[in-house]
Amino acid sequence: MERHEISRREFVRIAALLGVAAPAAYKLAGSTPAFAEAANSPFPAPDANAKRGGILRVAMQVQKMEDPATYAWAEMSNQTRHILEYLAMTGPDNVTRPMLAESWEVSEDLKTWTFNLRRGVKWHNGDAFVADHVVFNVKRWLDPQLGSANIGLSTFAAMLEETGEKDGEGNPIKRTIEGAVEAVDSHTVRFNLSRPVLSVPEDLYNYPTAIAHPSFTAPLSDNAIGTGPFALAELKVGDKCVLKRVTKTADGQDFEYWGGDVYLDEIHYYNFDEDNQLTAFAGGDVDAIYEFAVEQIELAKALPGTIIAARTAQTLCCRFQVNQPPFDDLRVRQALVKSVDNAAIKELVYPEDGDVAENHHVAPIHPEYFALPPLRRDVEGAKALLKEAGYDESNPLKITIDVGNTDGPWHQTVCEAIRDQMKDAGIELSINVMPPSKYWEIWDKTACGATAWTHRPLGTMALSLGYRTGVPWNETNFASAEFDAALDDAEATFEVEPRRAKMETVQRLLQDQAVMIQPVYRPVYTIVKDRVTGYPAHPTQYHQFNRVWVA
Amino acid sequence: MAVTEAPLPRPALVEILRSTKAMGTLLSLVWVPLTIYVMFPNSVPDGIRDSLLIPSIPAVLILYAVGVHSWRESRVAVIGLTLICFWLLMAVSAPYLPLADPNKPIMPFAVPGAERDGHIFWLGADFKGRDMLSRAIWGCQRVLVWGVTATLIAYIVGTLFGLLAGYLAGWWDEIISFVANVFLSFPVMVLFILILNYLGPSGFNIVIAVTFASAPAVMRIVRGLTLDIKQRDYVLAAQTRGEHPFYIMVVELLPNARGPIIVDACLRLGYTTVAITTLTFLGLGLQPPDPDWGLMIRESAGTAMLWKFSYMLLVPALSVSSMILGFNLLADGLREMSLRD
């Protein structure tokens, strides 16, 4: 792919941002992929060979379904994903398309977003889906009493203002800006934001942003009214979750789903923790699993079925707090980074899939990724820097990294590989392994720790959350006005090409400050039986089964 | 059975070595370095640490020889002792054997007998490519050290309270016995889970958990023995002499309660080893990366569910089984011999 030409996928996304219907956009881009179909659908094209009916059985942790706006785990949202739907939908290809919103327009300054809702969408109780329902949901999310993580998303943060008062801890109390979200007519919703926000469509597919019926009261599992093709038939937390096709509305009429063909009759989730999902698959109990770890890949290869590796921006940041000794010395941080060969570590941990990361937390699958020159390992350079900083053979640099394996034992493998490489530069790294729950207590406090970050569709999103001065998830305590300004600039740039050009500065600023060793963007593995067709490999393990069928 | 036998003429050396003092010295020669090596790896300079375990190797061999000689009448005890000493020898000589680094990934999923760069994986390699033989041998170090330490502490605590309850009787007995009853009314694993969940998983916390779970049982045994022994003449004599109760407990009572305690200790060592392995498997025990058997099982349980990878589970499973078999057979043999005397 030519780096400086706009790629087809990016073009489709821009077109989607502008509200151009996807098929038209694909036509402009000069190809007709599986997604380009009539009727402006976010789903893959219908499959003429598809067999209708049947049950898809998936091994996953079965969790409770309280309030979709306060969901904390992707598993919960998967149980809900075919019941409640979203305004937009990010596909397995990392492109965000209109879903319950048919199209959208954005103002030049990226502050006013107008969503044209799809007509003919019905709730399971027979109500028509209208703009007021969206306004209800957004206002709900913005209520601080609810405690929805959505408030943290740029889109909704830009709908809040400070009241001037402070709470007991000295944090400002916020409230919703008057008129931040409005129903223009029965099928048009407008967001009036206080700042330019680029990632509005992506934020609208973050898992706690599912659109619930205005009659919603928690728990969802008691009365789940949605617009999706399935309804909840049975939920036993820690055991199973059964979804069945909706055929009749609550008032006895035929339910016609807006999204076209759906092949499955039922989706069954069976509770298995992550270590046991592949064994359940091996035993023939299930057709697909949520995820298996890279350690299990040889077992997976030996089983009948298809291994699916999704390319993602999920990563591990072995990061340093820049205001804690010895990491407050830039030379030390640079020496640490120079002593490590990211590509070699990626090769060791994920030999077959995944991307090499470059210590700036923007992944090659992000549309605005700017390819900086590849990082080179430089042991001699590292030694020289260490000498300057006052370390040598008689006084070697000794550091400890906290590892919680929150995302699987590969964290530890990465750290062990880093340890072995650092040895060559005379650095002694010891690895302090702790249970995941313990790591979550200290993840943003430890001077040196390995934290997992999940995939986000745009490159600017993780940077905004984790590296801006003083933001809650800034685990490195990195504070640079220059970086913040450059990131602001990039985030205010709507078109991908100019934004990519601006990302060069952003990425370089972060990389040069050597705040972390980030060796790999990992693939996410799952496996499905051969009788399953159309199973999507989503980078955040979101299940999108509308066009999946079983033989 | 009172079969009088002419005492065998024993070599003088064995006699000397069988004395309590010599055995104690030998045991501590094995134990202290091993404990320092595993529990406090950073407390000694590297140079000393590298040669720390060398004196322990002959000590284990001498212990084994003396043990075989003294218990030769019981085949069961000798088999048990052989198994234990085998693992003990592995534990102390692990740093000096020509083994691969147990934490170094070399060749993932290498089946037993596979070879790479001249290194033969006799027992295969795990999913990360770490040599299983090396991990199994290094693993026994941690299991042994934590298992024995935990049992030892449980014994010290249990014996202390048992002596107090049995000798002082009255209110002391009531209170101590009630507390012991509270702990004994838990299924052991439930108690372990609760304690370790509260304290967090680590080797030191396992020691605490085992103490809570085992000490009450030990206390009961010692209390019973004490109640029995304290009626004997020599105790009454000491009391009339006006000795301090503490002196009587430690000097008069304890040595005479030794026999049953040793047998029980052997069994309890087995239980503790099982507990540590099981707890580590459940994720409440020792933490990675250093190998131990429970961890090897835990790490492979999701990976090795295929006939050709089953060695990853079988190696640690058989290792821990053989060690516990050793403890149980030894306890059995000792009990048999004590009944015969």
Add this chain to the structure above:
Amino acid sequence: MLKLILRRLAQMVLIMAVVSFVLFVIFDSDKFKKQIAVAELGGFAVSALTEEDYRAWLASKGLDVPFHERYANWMANLFQGDLGHSFEKNTEVAGLLADRLLNTGILAFWVFALMIPIALTLGVIAGIKEGSPQDRVTSFISVFFTSIPEIATAIILTVIFALGLQWLPAKSAMIGGWNWQELVLPVMTLVLYDFGYVARMTRASMAEVMTSQYIRTAILKGIPRNRVILRHALRNALIAPFTVIVLQLNWLLSGVVVVEVFFQYDGFGKMLLEAALFGDIYVIQAGTLVAVFVAVLSQIISDIGYTFLNPRIRFN
């Protein structure tokens, strides 16, 4: 006798009260509340919460109520049969507990149904003639199987029967409905580990009876040996094993944890471990109290049974 039983039952209630209080103290700590928060909301989210948000979250879960009040409420509810609500499973604890206990009960039933005949037969065979080859062989078998921890037995059986011969499923999650095949490996694991101990007790008891005066007299009187064993020896020899078997209930509650976790069988042990890891206080409370109840009750039954069955003690 009645007085003894009442005394023991009163002691049991006292122990359960102490246990529930201690557990409440432990799990009421800030540390465990945080643990629930992390398990519910995720580590990232919790650290982004302000102090106020966190307190609001605690309030929404009913965790902000002062300790003594919560404990009193819980106690009051307990007497009305309400065991509280599970944070993790989002369901009433009573139903969950009943469900899981039933599963473990089925497992335990089969373990006992198989273990008792095997153990008694082996023990009697060994004990009839102490020191004979049959005694040595059965004794060794007993020690051998008891020495293999459940986790190892589970692995070895899985490797042989599920991975090697492929006769049985490797996991027992029963997701396709009830399936007896999935019960075989967990039951076998527990039986293999457990029968040795009971067999050894039976052997010791049998051996003791066989050397007793009245059996010798009976044999000397010319009554056929087999009849002596069946009519007289067995009855007396089975008293001691009876108490041991009842006590195995207590042990089984420990053993099921690892077996259920390994085989993914949704029973009481797995529930308790999951609850402990999550910090699901009401489930832990209920589970622990049930475990303590079963353990103490089995101790009492075993004591009573022993007193009742043993003529020597009864007539003293």
